[in-house]
Amino acid sequence: MSSKPVSNETLLQQLRWRYAVKKFDPAQKVSVEDWQTLEQALVLTPSSFGLQPWRFVVITDQATKDQLVPISWGQRQVAEASHVVVFAVRKPLTESDVDRHLVRTAEVRSAPVESLAGFKKLLMKSLVPPPEGFDIHHWAGLQAYIALGNFMTSAAMLGIDTCPMEGIVPEKYDELLGLPSEGYGTVVVCVAGHRAADDKYAVLPKVRFTAEDVVRRIDPR
């Protein structure tokens, strides 16, 4: 690499700056430009086989956000943050999803879709139908969590706050958003916006194990 796009200090400073915001400032919205960037960051998330088995539901409508509070264990972040992202995945995943990916690949790479026959065979063998003992809904959920990790880090780089939320009732989200009829199911939520000046969690020291506790190194002998 000839250049370093972001300095080591800036990366770590922003990862330390971020925390799971409990109280957002409802008046501070994420700008249109910044949101478009974060949406592109979501779109660019890597996934297994490149399959992108996800849909991101982005909610800025206040009435809808308010409806999310009771189905999010009463947590107010969904109502007060600027943007709510619902990470949903394809459920069930079918041959049409494989074909959709192949068509897109052929389109982007200006290749005939027939040239991807070997790739289709691999995808079908790996995923449709799922091999014995392979939980494909779990697998799709894992891919969504790559997107979640990428989203939180990307937002932190731009100085935008987030709060990941597993404390939701996925079935109620599905129902409210009409996801099952579109073939998707809610996995996890992350909200984005700006911390309220008086969020007391902002000043609490971040709790992490030390590198010595969680990293094991196998160095050259």
Place this chain on the structure above:
Amino acid sequence: MSSKPVSNETLLQQLRWRYAVKKFDPAQKVSVEDWQTLEQALVLTPSSFGLQPWRFVVITDQATKDQLVPISWGQRQVAEASHVVVFAVRKPLTESDVDRHLVRTAEVRSAPVESLAGFKKLLMKSLVPPPEGFDIHHWAGLQAYIALGNFMTSAAMLGIDTCPMEGIVPEKYDELLGLPSEGYGTVVVCVAGHRAADDKYAVLPKVRFTAEDVVRRIDPR
């Protein structure tokens, strides 16, 4: 926010620059300083309840890396990349993991561990034993994928290449690294280093669905 630590352009440029590298340049190692930064980025990964149910095994020993090839579907990236990270999670997760987190929280926040009794109750009720129908090993795997997403994006910010690898035999990794006796199980692998000048995948256009295909917006009415 008063300042923007990373520009929108730099963020997207780096997310577009990254791809799943198939051929690394074995001669180009990640510097000690950059690796320390990436390890810190891993350590700083957010997780549900802040529980960090993971261990990151970082392998730079060539003999060990060579042993990974046959248990990684023959993929040479594990041998040729500078650093291999094995993302493992606690298996099974027990009360001792909850206590370890509470002790660390008390330590970092200079509070008596007794003051966290309510938090302990919540953690135990949520995780130990896992409630009916709640797959805690799946849940721990999801947390590891947040770390994976964070890791790939963090590396891209620094101009360091990665390749996420699900195509591995987790049980063989466990065996080679002696993870089960330490109470951990392999979930996924990601290697880091620098792309070889002749990796033909570097120049292929990135395949992503459009935002219109994967994002649904619920805007103010």
